[in-house]
Every structure is written in structure tokens, then in C-alpha cells.
Amino acid sequence: MSEAAGAGGRAQGGRDAEAVSRFVESFAAQLVEAGMQRMAARVFAALLSSDSGAMTSAELGEQLRISPAAVSGAVRYLSQQHMVAREREPGSRRERYRVHSDQWYEALTNRETVLKRWEGALREGVASLGADTPAGSRMAETLAFFEFIEGEITAMMERWRVHREQVFGKGSQDQPEPVGAPRSATTSPG
């Protein structure tokens, strides 16, 4: 095991398939625990651990050993959540799913949608129980908390962008993968 934790993996594409799989499954498991659908979590983790940051449906299905239907469902969920973008390669029927590094940070913190709904429910609660009641005032405070958080998140993301640029020194570009370069061992066109 002197290679790189690889007991034989390292396809010619340059990566240890076994190590990738280990990461994918363990990271996906954490995401699942946090409430994400299992297949969506696995697909997302796979994309995150791919060198180019993008994979086709077929590649995903093959790597994760799941049916095209499962890929389809997972991808639909992820793009609804704005965690992946779909691209169509011109001149090919295949579609690629990509993690836009930037985009998905935002998506992750855009649990704002969730916050908004909580706020709505709380507002109703305050209104119907009366702001003068102890329970009403507690809920009003909770509501204020969420409103506060919401504003904070926006500012926080702004600070992150600055911080990232300082540390990683990059703007909003992804890995600009050289088009046409063999990316995977299974590049078998036709």
C-alpha cells in the first residue's frame, strides 16, 4: 500500500477508483444523515470527487451501480436544489451534470427557503395566539431569531467569497477542464 491508499486501483485516467468510491460512499452517508435523499447524495458526492466536476448520466450510473431511472431522479432533485447544473454537449445526445463550485455553496445556504416557511408558520402562530400571551411572545422572539439569521447568512456568504479569494486566489471559475482530454478509463466512444 505504498501507492496512494490504492491497492491496485489507479486506472489510466489517473485516479484510484477504490479510493474515490470510499469517499463517495462515506460522504454520501453523512449527507443522508443530514436529510438528503440517498441517491441524490451519492450522485452529488460522485460529482464532487470527479476531477472535471462533471459526469454524464451513463458514467454516474456505472460508477454508482444504479439504474438510469435512479440517476434521473437524483439529478432532478439536485438541479431543483440548484446543487448541480445540467449542460448539453453540442453534437452529442449526452447530458453532463456539473457541480459549479460557487453555485452549490449558495444552494446549501439557501435553506433560506426553509427559513421563510418557518417564519410564515411562526407569524401565523403569533397572530392567532396573540402577541400579548407568553407563548406568543416566545414565538415572536423565535421569529426575530430567524429573521436575524436570514440577514446574517447573506453577509456571511459575502465574507466567504472574499475569504476564498484571499486563500485560494480565484474568482468564480471552476476547473477549466481541457476539452477532449481523456478523462476516464472508460472512454469508449461507440
Add this chain to the structure above:
Amino acid sequence: MSEAAGAGGRAQGGRDAEAVSRFVESFAAQLVEAGMQRMAARVFAALLSSDSGAMTSAELGEQLRISPAAVSGAVRYLSQQHMVAREREPGSRRERYRVHSDQWYEALTNRETVLKRWEGALREGVASLGADTPAGSRMAETLAFFEFIEGEITAMMERWRVHREQVFGKGSQDQPEPVGAPRSATTSPG
């Protein structure tokens, strides 16, 4: 609806049971959507909407129409998450479950635990794929993002405490319910 949105409920305890129930169910529904267990969400919402901020197992079971077993499970979950505190009234076998206003804000943002686990998984990923690979560097950036967020959350909660004190003008005390006052219509001791 000149009272307080009360269309007839208002038990002698002072609250409109119907309005409370409406809030409990709708707020719980939002929490469930965000990933919380159904019963835990309902119990938490019930506590949040109670005037004293505390209820016994029996009260919870009665209001929510669920079995003692369900209450037990929900309460176990909530106290593991530090979202409620358990108190034992001296001289009674009954236990009370309370939302410490302060405490549960912290708990909610202490998804830090979750963050920590994500970070762990990412660190392994970076290590096994190699920080020099494109995928490794993407994961390293993601890791940095989480670490950044973690620090931010701490600071944010600090600002919230200040903000709350300014707006609501209170420290860390809860509703200091007068002990012995009739809290509910169903105060039937014995």
C-alpha cells in the same frame, strides 16, 4: 374576531386550544419538511406554543393524541439534540420537558456536529485522492468553506445575543412561570 383570533376556544386556562393546535401542526409540518422526525417536531411545537414553555408527558400525549411511547421517543430525540431540557418536579413523579429559549437556539445552530462530520469525510477524501488532484483541490475548498462557516456561526450567535438584548431587553431567563398557578384547564391532580 375581536378577541384574539379566538373563535370560541379559550379554555379557562386562558388559551384557544384550537388555535394552538393549528399552529402546532403547521409549524411541526415545516420542521418535518426540514428533516425532523414527525413526533419530535409536534412535541417541540407544542412546547413552543405552551404559555409556560414546559409540559409533562401526559399533557403532551393528551394534546397531540399520541401514546406515551411516542412521547417518550420524541422527548429522547429532542433532549439528545439539546432542544428541550428535562426537569423533575420535586415531590412528584411527573417529569417536565421545557424549551429553554436560549438553549434551543444554540442547539439549532449546533448543526456544527453535522458540519464536523462532513469535514471529517472531506478530509479523508482529500487525503486519499491527493490534494494535488483537481478533485482533491475542490474538496479542499469545500472543506475550507465548512470550516469558515463553523467559525461564522459562533460569531453570529454572539451577535444574536446582543441583538436580542437590545430588542427584547432580556438576558438568559425564560418565562419565570409563577409556581403553583393554574396553567391549564386540565389541572386535575389526582
Add this chain to the structure above:
DNA sequence: CCTTAACTTCACAAGTTTCTGAACTGAGCG
């Protein structure tokens, strides 16, 4: 010391979610 009552735990049943196979739709290519 024994009784009683509150809470917990366990096994089972019900309900829900979820993944697969198969048929369908639509776009590129001959």
C-alpha cells in the same frame, strides 16, 4: 415494606419511501 404511578423499552404492524424494469418521448445522424 409494599403499592402505585410514571416513564421506558421491545416486538410487531402499518405506512411510507425508494429503487428497478419496461415502455415512452425527443433529439441527433445517416
Add this chain to the structure above:
DNA sequence: CGCTCAGTTCAGAAACTTGTGAAGTTAAGG
């Protein structure tokens, strides 16, 4: 103009989660 292949949708089977009933455990009170 039609063929072919990539992706989607739908229905059903399987697996998992979750709430209930009943027995068990601990602690208050006579």
C-alpha cells in the same frame, strides 16, 4: 425521413422507518 440512442416517466416490489400495545423498571408515598 426514419432510425437510434439518451433520458424520462410510471407502476410495482422491497426495504426501511415509525407509532402502538404491553410488559418491565424505577421511584414516590402510605
